[in-house]
Amino acid sequence: MNTLRCAWLLAKKDLRCYFRDRGAMAVGFLVPIALVTVFGWIMTAISGGGGGGMPQATLYVVDEAATDETRAFVERLRKSNMLKIEPKPTAKPLTRADVEKKVADGDTSHALVIPSGFAISNTAADAPKLVMFRDPGRKMEQQIIQIGLFQSALAESNGTLWWNGLRKSLVEAGLTNEEVAQIQVPANSMTDLIGQFLDTEKDKQTEPSDPKPTPDSDAATKSPATSAESSNSTASKSDTDNENEDPMAGMMSFMLNMVPLDDKPIEPPSRPRRVTYQAAQSVAGMTVMSLLFALTGCASVLLAEREKGTLRRLFAMSIPRESVLFGKLLFAVIIGIIQVSILFVYGELMFKVGLFRDPLTLSVLVLSWVAAASSFGMLIASAARSSTQGDGLAQVVILVMAALGGCWFPLQMMKLPVILDIASKSMMTYWAMSGFQGMLWNQLDLTNSKMQIALAWQWGWALVLMSLAIYFFRRNYCRD
Amino acid sequence: MTSMSDKALLEVRSLAYDYNGKLAVDHINFSIQPGEFFGLLGPNGAGKSTTIACVSGLLSRFRGEMFFSGKSFSPAKNLSDRQHIGIVPQDLAIYEHLTARENLQTFGGLFGLSGKKLQQAIDRQLEIAGLTDRAKDLVKTYSGGMKRRLNLACGLIHQPQLVLLDEPTVGVDPQSRNHLFESLKQIQAEGTTILYTTHYMEEAERLCDRIGIMHGGKIIAIGSAKQLAIESGLPNSNLEEVFLKLTGRSLQDS
Numbered sequence: 060m061n062t063l064r065c066a067w068l069l070a071k072k073d074l075r076c077y078f079r080d081r082g083a084m085a086v087g088f089l090v091p092i093a094l095v096t097v098f099g100w101i102m103t104a105i106s107g108g109g110g111g112g113m114p115q116a117t118l119y120v121v122d123e124a125a126t127d128e129t130r131a132f133v134e135r136l137r138k139s140n141m142l143k144i145e146p147k148p149t150a151k152p153l154t155r156a157d158v159e160k161k162v163a164d165g166d167t168s169h170a171l172v173i174p175s176g177f178a179i180s181n182t183a184a185d186a187p188k189l190v191m192f193r194d195p196g197r198k199m200e201q202q203i204i205q206i207g208l209f210q211s212a213l214a215e216s217n218g219t220l221w222w223n224g225l226r227k228s229l230v231e232a233g234l235t236n237e238e239v240a241q242i243q244v245p246a247n248s249m250t251d252l253i254g255q256f257l258d259t260e261k262d263k264q265t266e267p268s269d270p271k272p273t274p275d276s277d278a279a280t281k282s283p284a285t286s287a288e289s290s291n292s293t294a295s296k297s298d299t300d301n302e303n304e305d306p307m308a309g310m311m312s313f314m315l316n317m318v319p320l321d322d323k324p325i326e327p328p329s330r331p332r333r334v335t336y337q338a339a340q341s342v343a344g345m346t347v348m349s350l351l352f353a354l355t356g357c358a359s360v361l362l363a364e365r366e367k368g369t370l371r372r373l374f375a376m377s378i379p380r381e382s383v384l385f386g387k388l389l390f391a392v393i394i395g396i397i398q399v400s401i402l403f404v405y406g407e408l409m410f411k412v413g414l415f416r417d418p419l420t421l422s423v424l425v426l427s428w429v430a431a432a433s434s435f436g437m438l439i440a441s442a443a444r445s446s447t448q449g450d451g452l453a454q455v456v457i458l459v460m461a462a463l464g465g466c467w468f469p470l471q472m473m474k475l476p477v478i479l480d481i482a483s484k485s486m487m488t489y490w491a492m493s494g495f496q497g498m499l500w501n502q503l504d505l506t507n508s509k510m511q512i513a514l515a516w517q518w519g520w521a522l523v524l525m526s527l528a529i530y531f532f533r534r535n536y537c538r539d
Numbered sequence: 540m541t542s543m544s545d546k547a548l549l550e551v552r553s554l555a556y557d558y559n560g561k562l563a564v565d566h567i568n569f570s571i572q573p574g575e576f577f578g579l580l581g582p583n584g585a586g587k588s589t590t591i592a593c594v595s596g597l598l599s600r601f602r603g604e605m606f607f608s609g610k611s612f613s614p615a616k617n618l619s620d621r622q623h624i625g626i627v628p629q630d631l632a633i634y635e636h637l638t639a640r641e642n643l644q645t646f647g648g649l650f651g652l653s654g655k656k657l658q659q660a661i662d663r664q665l666e667i668a669g670l671t672d673r674a675k676d677l678v679k680t681y682s683g684g685m686k687r688r689l690n691l692a693c694g695l696i697h698q699p700q701l702v703l704l705d706e707p708t709v710g711v712d713p714q715s716r717n718h719l720f721e722s723l724k725q726i727q728a729e730g731t732t733i734l735y736t737t738h739y740m741e742e743a744e745r746l747c748d749r750i751g752i753m754h755g756g757k758i759i760a761i762g763s764a765k766q767l768a769i770e771s772g773l774p775n776s777n778l779e780e781v782f783l784k785l786t787g788r789s790l791q792d793s
């Protein structure tokens with residue numbers, strides 16, 4: 060009898076047992092659904108509340124001007140705790156087209172271009188402005204970058220930026236140039252105050268503890284509305300929805316408008332209107348993690364069979380021993396596909412993340428992750444000495460992989476040390492997340508090279524883990 | 540090479556097996572005739588399970604030779620050789636979340652049975668085990684005795700010529716034990732050959748046509764209970780006393 064038929068007979072048996080075992084079913088299907096729900100809510104709540112801890116956002120910068128002033132400005136941006144500036148000074152500089160593609164591909168959420176002829180202190184209406192390519196759905200990063208950008212621009216302009224912005228508003232409010240000049244001295248001291256506020260209070264961005272900027276910002280928010288610059292009003296429009304709820308937003312748009320910025324949101328046209336980055340993140344993260352748990356659980360049936368003695372009986376039958384391993388693999392893959400289907404239908408109903416927009420990409424992504432996750436389970440089951448050891452080991456490794464791979468929290472938001480960054484990118488969970496996020500958020504399909512790389516990593520992992528599983532199976536199960 | 544006694548169903552010649560250099564089975568010889576009920580009797584650690592594992596193909600590193608119906612027999616390497624053998628493990632090796640029928644289906648299928656042939660084999664085994672009425676119930680709802688009977692039925696589903704039972708009565712209540720004995724006598728009557736291990740003297744005396752007494756990895760005497768008694772010079776004694784005489788110990792110490 061061939062290995063495939065044996066594997067199928069064995070898988071059929073395991074499937075039957077699985078679906079009769081209500082406890083296993085509950086763990087397999089309800090727990091992931093609960094996780095998706097809870098994390099979905101938490102993540103959405105966090106994103107509404109401005110984020111906790113010390114968030115950091117990645118900003119790609121292209122310095123086309125390359126003057127001493129703009130270079131100093133970029134250096135200043137690099138020093139900001141809130142910003143992670145790419146590419147690194149030692150790396151090859153990118154072009155405007157490069158970063159625009161990066162934003163479009165979802166490689167980064169924000170990219171800043173400093174055009175040639177740009178000067179921070181030049182606020183003339185026709186002066187070249189900074190260009191910001193950004194993903195408009197990434198509000199968390201946007202807020203962080205606005206603060207970081209303003210802080211750096213303010214510091215680099217020696218206060219002239221602040222003053223120029225205020226002067227512009229005051230002139231627009233009807234004051235003459237002479238009257239404005241009289242306010243310059245107190246205004247400069249306020250510059251210092253704000254500078255201090257931004258330097259010392261950056262951990263408390265959500266609490267506008269300094270009352271002084273508030274009256275000014277009230278006056279100033281009116282200025283972009285009356286401004287002749289159409290691009291500036293685009294920028295303020297994207298912030299208007301925040302203005303009413305968030306007292307910080309008013310000041311934010313005031314600050315943003317002082318930095319002469321040409322705001323360019325890039326959004327995939329097919330992205331569903333209701334999808335939020337956090338919902339996509341939760342659905343992807345919880346799917347990736349719960350599949351790992353579920354499929355490792357399926358594989359551990361191998362250990363249970365060894366302990367219960369049924370494996371001895373199977374091994375005494377006229378079937379190749381490897382077919383037992385492949386039977387478990389087949390079982391895990393089938394359960395994985397069923398679980399993902401249920402989870403995704405639920406996720407779609409709950410969060411409307413547009414999961415079924417591209418069935419081909421979805422199927423390939425699911426299959427790749429199911430392959431990698433089941434191989435991991437097979438490795439644990441064939442290498443562990445007992446099911447207790449296997450379960451313990453699996454839980455630790457899965458939790459580490461899930462955390463490092465970004466299943467719980469978008470890692471782009473954290474300031475990761477290099478070692479951790481490398482560790483994160485070598486996790487197979489990272490590439491599964493990258494694939495699902497690419498599909499859900501950036502609406503990429505299989506023709507995109509970023510997606511292909513994510514898939515290649517997963518299949519690479521699947522191959523390595525499965526080879527190891529076969530090696531350990533032969534060593535631990537096929538020798539006397 | 541062929542077997543010396545062409546009549547034997549299974550002939551084991553100079554079988555030896557060691558765990559990390561420690562001999563568990565020490566060059567034993569025995570043969571089982573077709574239709575015979577053959578017992579291996581010995582205390583704990585005598586090497587009975589190791590012998591069964593070599594014959595069933597679970598262990599491959601053994602030395603010596605085996606012949607089945609006169610032909611060279613290597614169940615560990617040659618998968619088709621295992622078709623002739625049915626094993627009944629001491630622990631219940633059945634799936635609790637399946638019904639009796641599904642258990643038999645799975646094991647029958649893995650022995651290459653399918654379709655009508657499989658259905659017939661299943662019905663037959665259910666009947667022998669007295670489980671026809673409960674065939675569609677999950678095994679976890681069965682009594683201990685019913686599980687034991689199904690455990691036996693699963694080893695017989697492909698109608699093997701030789702059935703290996705390794706201490707099948709350990710921890711089994713007297714009623715189930717009796718039912719098992721009746722079933723074994725029935726399949727023996729239908730022509731199945733049985734290799735049975737035990738450390739219970741009464742069982743060996745009651746069931747076995749011939750007995751091999753194992754001690755320290757060796758078979759120290761072979762024959763019917765009566766022959767063994769005569770050969771050991773205690774013609775009117777029971778097996779217990781024979782064993783004591785041969786080994787200098789009682790079966791219970793190990």
Ligand SMILES: Nc1ncnc2c1ncn2[C@@H]1O[C@H](COP(=O)(O)OP(=O)(O)OP(=O)(O)O)[C@@H](O)[C@H]1O
Nearest residue numbers: 558562563581582583584585586587588589590738
């Ligand atoms: N997996 C193993 N590794 C090392 N030694 C083993 C192993 N299995 C059995 N042995 C040793 O081999 C010897 C024979 O063991 P075996 O299980 O064959 O005896 P047995 O007659 O079946 O005993 P019991 O009545 O307790 O089942 C014993 O000394 C035992 O300790």
Ligand SMILES: [Mg+2]
Nearest residue numbers: 587588589706
């Ligand atoms: Mg034993």
